[in-house]
Amino acid sequence: MSMTGTIKPSPSSDLQNFVESRSGQKVLRCYQCGKCSAGCPASYVMDMGPRQIMRAIQLGLREKALESSTIWLCISCQTCSARCPNEIDIARVMESLRWLAAAEKSEPAEKDIALFHQLFLTLIKRSGRVHELSLGALYNLLGRHPFANMKRLPGMLARGKLSVLPPRVKGVDEIRSLFAKVKAMEKEHQKREVE
Amino acid sequence: MRPDNYAYYPGCTLHSTAKEYDVSARLVCHKLGIKLQELENWTCCGASSAHTTSELLSIALPARELQAAEEMGLPLAVACAMCFSRLKHSAFELADKEKLDLVNELLGKEFHNTTEVVHLLKVLYEERDAMTVSRPLSSLKIACYYGCLLVRPQEIVDLDDVEDPQIMDQLMERLGAVTVDWGFKTECCGASLPLTKPEMVLKLSHRILSQAKQAGADCVAVACPMCHNNLDAYQKDMKRKYSDKFELPVLYFTQLAGLALGFSPKQLLLDKHFTSPLPMLRDKGLADAGIAIKYNLRLYSLQVEEIGIAEVRHG
C-alpha cells in the first residue's frame, strides 16, 4: 500500500463497524493523544503506533490498518488499555484487527510472528499441549533462521527444563475435533458475513 | 471461609521450562495444607496464539479446562499468568449466553461457567496470616514484579491495581522480606516474543532489571513463567549488549515462600535458574538445608511425606 498520495477518509466505514462490533470499543472516543503509542513497549519496532492504527480506523483506511506490522507486534500487554484517558481497550481493537486480517487471509506484515502462532496451534492440535522443543525446532526450520535462539538450548536441557519427547495427553482427540469444529463454524460465519 | 482444596491447572511451561515454579508451588501449598488436584488430561489454554488468530478458539480452549474444574466442583487455581489471563478472559466472554451455548456445542459438554478462577498468588496472599515462617527472609530486599497479564485488564482479572499492585509485596513482607517501592511492577517484559523478537525482549527486560537494581533490590520476585524466562535466561546477553555490571537473581514468589517455610534451595529447584540465586542466598544466610521432604516428581503428581532430618534428593 503506497504511503504517498492523498487519502480518502470514509467516516463510519465497514472497518470501523467491524472493529466496534467485535471489540466492543468506541473508536471515535479516541482523541489521538498518543498515550498508547508512548507507553507501548513494541511501538519502536512498529511501522505505525497504536494511535495511528486508531486514526486509520477512524478514517476507514482498511489496508493501512490490516497490513501494518503493528497488529502482529502487539503483545497484548494492555499497557495502552490500562492508561487510555478515554477508556478504550486498544488491545482488544488490535485483536479484532488480527481476526479480520486472518479472516481475509491478507499477507501478514510480520510473517515470523504469524508463523510462530500458527505452529503453536498446530502443536496444541497435535499433542494437546505445547512442546517447546518442537516449537523451537519447527519455527527455526520453517522460518528459515535455523540457529535463532539456540544459545539457551543446552542450558535448558542441562537443567532438565526441556523434555525431549512431546507430552502425551488423553484429551488429544477431543482437542482435534474441537479445532475441526471451530474451523467449520468460522467458515460458516464468514460466508454469512460475506452474504 | 476460604477453600483449602483447589483444582490445579499448571499449564504447559510449568511442565518444562518452569518446572521449579510447579514444584515450589506444590511444596508450599502442601506445607500450608492446601490441596491442589491437577486437572486430568488438561490441555493448553491457547496462550496468545489462539486469541491472536481465532476469537472462538481463544474462548473454547480455556473453556475446556473451566468445564473440567466445574465438574470437580472446585475453584481452579492457576500458576501461569498467561493461562490465568486466558481462563479469566474466556470466563468473562462466556457470561454472554450465546457464546456459552456455542462453546457447549463445541465441547459437546454441559458447562455453566460457574468455575472461579484464582491465581496462586492470590491463594497464598489469602493464606499469609496462617503461615508459620521458620526462616524469615528479613535479610532480603525484593522487587516484586507482577508483569502485565496478571493485573490487566482490571474489570476482567480483578486481582489488584493495574499500575501499582501490592499483594505480592504484602505477601513477601509477611515472610519477613523488605520490598522495594519501584515504578516497573507492571511494565511489559516482552512476553511471548523471545523466539520472534529477541532484541525487543532484551531491551524491555533489561530496563526492568536495572530499575529493580536501582531500587536496591537483591532479587526480583515473579509470578509468571514468561516473565521469569525473559528476566532470568537472558542476563548474559544483556551484560554483553548493555555492559551491565550486575546480575540479579529472579525467583518465583512460590520459591521465596518455600524458603521462608523452611524448604531447602535444592528442594525448590533454585539451582535451575540461569542466573543462579544461590550465591546471593548464601550471603543472606538463606541457603542452608531445610526440612527434608521426600517426594518424587514422576507424572508430576506430587506425593509428599515429611520424614526425619536428612536432606533427600528428589528422583
Add this chain to the structure above:
Amino acid sequence: MAIEYQPKIVGFLCNWCSYAGADVAGTSRICYPPNIRIIRVPCSGRIDPLLVVKSFQQGADGVLIAGCHPGDCHYTEGNYYARRRLALLRPFLEYIGIEKERFRVEWVSASEGKKWAQVVSSFTDELYKLGPREMTLAKGTG
C-alpha cells in the same frame, strides 16, 4: 380493531433538580421514548400519595417520581419525606393489584440529563415487558 400497546407514564418531577435535569436532556438533545407526561411540582415532598393512586386509577401504566438526590433538596429535607412516604405507598399499590414495577422513585439532579433519559428509557422498556394493566381499579379506559 387492536391498537398496539403504548404504555403511558405520569411523571411528577421536582422543579429544582429533576425538572431541570429533564430540561438538560433536551438542551443536549438526548432522545428517549415519548411515553412520559411530565407534571411539574415544586418538590418531591409535595407529592401526595393520592396523586399517584389517582394516576393509576385514571389508567396510567406507570408512575415515575423524580426528585433531588438525598441531601440536595432545595427545601432541605423535602425529598426525605417523599422517600419515606412513597416507600409506604408501594405495598398499598401491590395490595390494590398494581405490580410494584409500575411505580418508580428516582433521584435525578439538575445536571443529570443523561441519567434522566436512561431512567425514562429503562422504565418504558420495563412497562412494555409488563404489558397492559388489567384495569382492576381503573375507571378510565387506558
Add this chain to the structure above:
Amino acid sequence: MARTGVFICHCGTNIGGTVDVSKVLEAAKSMPTVAYVDDNTYSCSEPGQASIHDAIIENRLDRVVIGCCSPRMHENTFRKTVATAGINPYLLEIANIREHCSWVHGDDKEAATDKAIELVRMAVAKAASLEPLFSRQVGLTKRALVIGGGIAGIQAALDIANADYEVVLVEREPSIGGRMAQLDKTFPTLDCSACILAPKMVDVAQHHNITLLTYAEVQDVKGFVGNFEVNILQKARKVDHIKCTGCGTCWQKCLERTPSEFNLEMGKRSAIYIPFPQAVPLKPVIDTEHCAHFKYLEAKEEGRDLPDCNICQQLCPVSAIDYEQEDQIISERFGAIIVATGYQTFDHSVYHEYGSGRYTDVITGLHLERLLSASGPTGGEVIRPSDGLLPKTVVFVSCVGSRDEQKGRSYCSKVCCMYMAKQAIMLKEHDPEVQCYIFYIDIRAGGKDFEEFARRAQEEYGTLYLRGRVSKIYQEGKKLIVCGEDSLIGRAVEIAADLVVLATGMEPSIGAVELAQRLKISYDTNNFFIEAHPKLRPVETNTDGIFLAGSCIGPKDIPESVAQGGAAAAKVTALFSQDVLTTDPMVATIDPMLCSGCLLCTQVCPFNAIDTQVTRDGRTIALVNETMCKGCGLCVASCRFGAADLRGFTQQQILAQVTSLWR
C-alpha cells in the same frame, strides 16, 4: 366559564421542525375552555409577545396557555406579557414542548406531535382551574455575605462596599488572597501576581463597609432572599486581633517549625504564624496542633510530661496572645450571598504511571509557582527539591487530571496551557541555560493575547512543544525519564529531565458539596456549582439572592474571575437598590374549616412558616406565615384532612392535569 387562549411557539425550527404545530393548534381548538388559538415563530420575541397581548384583549381571554420552551426559561417573560394585557400574571400556564418534547423526540415527529398535543391539553386543563395570585412585599437586609477571599470574592466585596452597602467577607484560611497569592507572575502580561493583588487585599482590610472574617467558615444558612440568617464559625486564633499590631515578634521568636501549607510544604513556618508576608490581616493565628504550649497541655491531660513554652505570650508587647480563646459562633443577617470558594489543584497520586509522588523531582505547576516566586521557600531560585541542584532540562506534562475520563476528570482545566507557557518563559528568564519541553494534546490559547503569548514561549524562548500525552515517568540515576510520543512525527520520545512539572488541573475546593447543601444550591457531577443559566444567568443560582463567582463554577483564569466577582456584585447592588421585595405568592394555604389542629404541618415545615391561631370556637389550628413560606408543599402532602393546599400547584390543578390525559 374560563376563556383560554392557546399560543404555540415554533421557536424557529426548534419546535416547528419536529412538532407539527398546525396539528397541535387544530387539536387545541376542541379542548374545553379554549376560545382562541394561534402560533408564533418566536413567542418570546417582541412581535410574538405583542400578538399574544393583542389577542388577549381582542378575544377577552382570561387564561393563557403557551406551548414553548421550558417554564424555567421564559415563564417570567410571559407573566409580564399577560400582565400588560390586564390579566393576573398567574393565570398563565406553560406547556414545555421544546426541552421535554421536540428536542428529545426528534427521531419520531409523529409521536412528538401527539405528545405535544397532550402536553398542551394538560396545560389547558390546569389553566382552567388557575386562580389569580397576589404577591406580598417584605423588607430586606441590605448587607451582603461573600464566602471566599480569593480574587473573585475580593473583587465582589470591594464593588459592593464601594456601592455603599455593608459586606462581610468570610475566608477559611488565616489570610485572604486565595490561589492568586501563591502565583508568581500572571499570563499573558507577566505582571507580578502579588504586586497587583496586595493593594486590593489592603483595600479590603481598610474599607469602612467591609467586615473581614478570616479563619472562619459558614456553618449554616436559613431564610431566603432579602433575609438570610447565617451562622459563621470563627475558629479560635488564640490571638486577640483587636490588640495585635502585627509587629511580628511572636512569629519570629516562635521555636516550633512545621511545613508551610502556603508553600506546599516546601518551606517551614512557625506554630504562631501568618501564611505569607503580605498576609491580610497581618495578624497571626496559633496552630494549636504544632504549638509547644498546646502540645504540653495535651500531654498533661494524658499524664505525660512535656516542656511548656509561652515565648510568644511573654514577648508580645501588647499581650494579645490569648491561649484561652475559644471558637465562637457569629450569627448575622444578610440580604444576599455571593459564593466564591474557588478551586484546588488535582491530586496526582492516582497517576501511578507518573510515580504518584514517588519521585521528589516530579512537582506540580503550583509548586513551580512557589519556587519561581521571590517570596517563595527558595527566594525565587528554582532548584530540584531532591538535591538543590539547578535543573537544566525541564519537562512539562499537560492534562494531569484534565481530559482524562479514566481518572474521573473529563473536563479541560483551561488555564494549564497558558501557565505552562508562562512558566517555560519564566524558567528561561531565570536561567538562560534551561531547556523546556512541553508535552501537550492541544494548545488551548483562546483569550486576548493568549495565542501570541504561547507563540512567544516557542519562538523567543525556544520551548519545544511535543504533541502527545506522556505515558510514563521513571527515575534513571539522577535523571527522570519522561516517555511520550511526538504524534506529529509518529514516534515515541524519551527525554531525560532534571525536573518534571505536572500541569495538574482544577477541581472544586474541598467542602464545596457540603457548602452547596447548606446553601441549597445545586452542583454538577464534578462538584462545581451550577449557574441558573449557563449563557444568560452565569452568576446567579436557582436560589434567589445567592450568587456565584470565579472557579467554584468551573475552571477560570484571573480576569474571568475578577469579571464574575464584579458581575455578582452588580446583581447584589441591583437587589439592594430596592426597598422591599415582592414575595412569590405560590405559597401554602390552610382551610380553617378543614383543619383538625393536629399541627403535623408545623413539624414537617422546613421553614417554621406555620404558626397557630385560635378560632372563635376555641379550636387551635394551623396558620401559614406567607412571608416565611417558600412553597415546597410538604405540609400539603402530609395533611391528612386535605386542609393544606399550595397556590399554583393545588390538588385540584394537578388532578386536572392527570385526568386530562385520559379524556
